[in-house]
Amino acid sequence: MFWFPPAGPGWGWFVMGLGTLVFWALLIAVGVLLFRTLNRGAGQSPAHGDTERPSPQRLLAERFARGVIDEDEYQRPLSVLEQGFRRSGR
Known part of the structure; x- marks a missing residue:
């Protein structure tokens, strides 16, 4: 068998x-x-299909935080961006 x-x-x-x-x-x-x-947090968006673009100030701050640019290179564009937003009324 x-x-x-x-x-x-x-x-x-x-x-x-x-x-x-x-x-x-x-x-x-x-x-x-x-x-x-x-386990995806409520504030997190899906990895694919993310349509929200970060603001220029946020991109500049991230580059400064990573050490890609120094403080002078951070302050000059930041002031230009802030002046542009004041002029446009935002």
């Missing part, structure tokens, strides 16, 4: 093992995506 040839049941073990690996990979991927979706 349940006798197999001396080499085993052929490709059955390979296919079964591959199927198990694919099953666990899909299960883990779904778990990770679900975790990331549920």
Whole structure:
């Protein structure tokens, strides 16, 4: 009863093992995506499809914070931007 040839049941073990690996990979991927979706903060926008552009002042502040520009290079464009906003009434 349940006798197999001396080499085993052929490709059955390979296919079964591959199927198990694919099953666990899909299960883990779904778990990770679900975790990331549920833990996204209310203020965060999705990674793709972000249509809101940061303001010029924010971009300038980020460059200054990263050390790309020094204080003089930060203050001059900032004052120009502030003057432009005052003129336009914003």
